[in-house]
Amino acid sequence: MSNAFTWLTDPANWHDQLGTPGIPAQVVAHLEYSLGAVAIATAVALPLGLLIGHTRRGASIVTVANGLRALPTFGLLILLYVVISPHIGGRGDGPYLVPTEIVLVLMAIPPVLGNTSAGVGNVSPAVRDASLGIGMTGREVLLRVEVPIALPLIISGVRSAVLQVVATATVAAYVGLGGIGRYLYDGLAARDFSQMTGGAVLVAVLALALDTLLAAVQRWTVSPGVSGRFKAGTAQAALGPAGAARPGAPEAAAEEGVPA
Amino acid sequence: MNAAAGGGPPGVVEYVTSHHAEILSWLWSHTWLSVVPVLIGLVVSLPLGYLAARHRWVYPPLVTVGGLLYTIPSLALFVVMPSILGTRILDPVNVVVALSVYTVALLARVVADALGAVPEDVAQAATAMGYTSPQRLLKVDLPLAVPVITAGLRVAVVANVSLVAIAGTIGVPELGQLFTNGFQLSSDGPYYPPIVVGVVLCVALALVLDLVVVVVDRALTPWLRKGART
Numbered sequence: 001m002s003n004a005f006t007w008l009t010d011p012a013n014w015h016d017q018l019g020t021p022g023i024p025a026q027v028v029a030h031l032e033y034s035l036g037a038v039a040i041a042t043a044v045a046l047p048l049g050l051l052i053g054h055t056r057r058g059a060s061i062v063t064v065a066n067g068l069r070a071l072p073t074f075g076l077l078i079l080l081y082v083v084i085s086p087h088i089g090g091r092g093d094g095p096y097l098v099p100t101e102i103v104l105v106l107m108a109i110p111p112v113l114g115n116t117s118a119g120v121g122n123v124s125p126a127v128r129d130a131s132l133g134i135g136m137t138g139r140e141v142l143l144r145v146e147v148p149i150a151l152p153l154i155i156s157g158v159r160s161a162v163l164q165v166v167a168t169a170t171v172a173a174y175v176g177l178g179g180i181g182r183y184l185y186d187g188l189a190a191r192d193f194s195q196m197t198g199g200a201v202l203v204a205v206l207a208l209a210l211d212t213l214l215a216a217v218q219r220w221t222v223s224p225g226v227s228g229r230f231k232a233g234t235a236q237a238a239l240g241p242a243g244a245a246r247p248g249a250p251e252a253a254a255e256e257g258v259p260a
Numbered sequence: 261m262n263a264a265a266g267g268g269p270p271g272v273v274e275y276v277t278s279h280h281a282e283i284l285s286w287l288w289s290h291t292w293l294s295v296v297p298v299l300i301g302l303v304v305s306l307p308l309g310y311l312a313a314r315h316r317w318v319y320p321p322l323v324t325v326g327g328l329l330y331t332i333p334s335l336a337l338f339v340v341m342p343s344i345l346g347t348r349i350l351d352p353v354n355v356v357v358a359l360s361v362y363t364v365a366l367l368a369r370v371v372a373d374a375l376g377a378v379p380e381d382v383a384q385a386a387t388a389m390g391y392t393s394p395q396r397l398l399k400v401d402l403p404l405a406v407p408v409i410t411a412g413l414r415v416a417v418v419a420n421v422s423l424v425a426i427a428g429t430i431g432v433p434e435l436g437q438l439f440t441n442g443f444q445l446s447s448d449g450p451y452y453p454p455i456v457v458g459v460v461l462c463v464a465l466a467l468v469l470d471l472v473v474v475v476v477d478r479a480l481t482p483w484l485r486k487g488a489r490t
Contacts, residue, residue, distance in 0.1 A: 004343075069422075070422075071462075072421065072422045072463070074429060075425060075459040075462055078439040082443070082450045086449070167335070170335045175443070181335070184336070184430075193343070193349075199339075200333075201340075203332075203335075204336050208328070
């Protein structure tokens with residue numbers, strides 16, 4: 001571990017040298033494909049999850065998406081790389097980037113889709129009926145009642161997607177893409193354990209930082225009426241979070257996140 | 261390696277027949293590398309989860325530490341393990357310990373939630389019938405917690421199958437080797453057989469292990485189906 005500290009604090013590793021990007025450049029590259037994949041996955045899975053949760057139809061789509069979890073991510077990456085990359089000409093990262101992004105997007109979809117549809121679908125019927133009863137349209141019920149109540153679960157789905165994608169993006173270095181994974185595999189090839197351990201510390205810190213950031217976003221965006229964060233002594237505090245039907249304990253616990 | 265077929269590269273069938281010994285040994289090591297950490301994790305999680313359900317102050321640190329451990333990418337953990345354990349880089353013990361850590365991070369909380377969710381009237385009824393505290397834990401609380409715990413086990417075991425394959429990238433011998441081999445053999449042109457065999461075996465292994473947990477769950481909770489009739 002002390003060697004990793006030496007590696008991490010060596011100024012030479014922090015600057016771009018001929019042909020080898022420094023640590024900041026690799027971290028930025030890592031962030032780019034990780035966040036790009038989560039953005040694409042969220043753009044697909046969030047509307048779909050809202051629709052499934054709101055209409056309470058199409059639960060089979062969620063089941064199929066969950067089946068994706070059984071796929072070995074590394075095997076899928078290699079398979080797509082071998083199939084796709086010969087068809088992508090030109091210079092640059094294209095041959096590495098396209099298969100990697102597909103795998104990362106596929107990984108990020110199940111947690112976002114599952115949590116969004118479960119969060120919206122589990123809003124208690126009494127709350128939905130009350131919203132319709134005071135004259136809200138279906139769209140208003142979704143956007144002003146169901147989404148705010150489901151928000152903690154939706155954000156926790158995005159958080160677990162981010163963690164999985166950041167972790168799996170390290171594996172992408174195996175097929176030749178840049179990012180922090182480079183230090184793990186280059187270090188392994190060169191038997192340079194301080195570089196490997198340093199890279200491992202970098203990924204863990206990056207994952208932790210992103211998760212903390214999203215936890216803060218969750219705290220800012222979730223209404224205190226949903227999260228139960230009232231001042232002590234407030235009447236509602238004793239009643240617990242309003243409206244949100246308790247999400248099924250097993251699913252909620254399982255959905256917290258699976259390491260990748 | 262490609263010498264098996266006369267003309268073009270051998271197909272999946274030829275690949276399997278010419279490499280069946282290796283593939284079987286990788287499948288076997290992949291299986292135990294996926295299963296053993298779940299068993300270790302379960303054995304460690306039960307007392308931890310019990311403590312957290314029993315003593316409230318244990319629960320928040322348990323959830324926080326579990327969440328922190330989950331943020332560490334598996335590849336990073338595999339690579340760091342030798343410097344913590346003093347093992348060699350390719351020692352399978354690294355994989356077992358790393359995956360056990362993940363399993364505990366997931367399951368300890370699940371066990372605590374499951375034991376904490378036993379309805380108060382059930383607990384009181386058991387006490388009124390003369391169950392002592394340890395008896396109640398073993399005969400009432402734990403059986404009622406089984407469905408929730410097995411749901412956590414299913415997630416852990418399926419995730420492990422995929423994570424074990426990642427350990428193959430640093431050279432630990434298991435099904436991940438099929439992917440690295442396929443990658444290396446594809447340098448001149450696409451060569452699918454090892455990759456396809458690896459993906460199929462990984463998915464099959466994940467499904468079989470998942471099924472085993474479901475069967476165990478059903479065997480341990482007969483009342484769920486007897487009660488369903490009414």
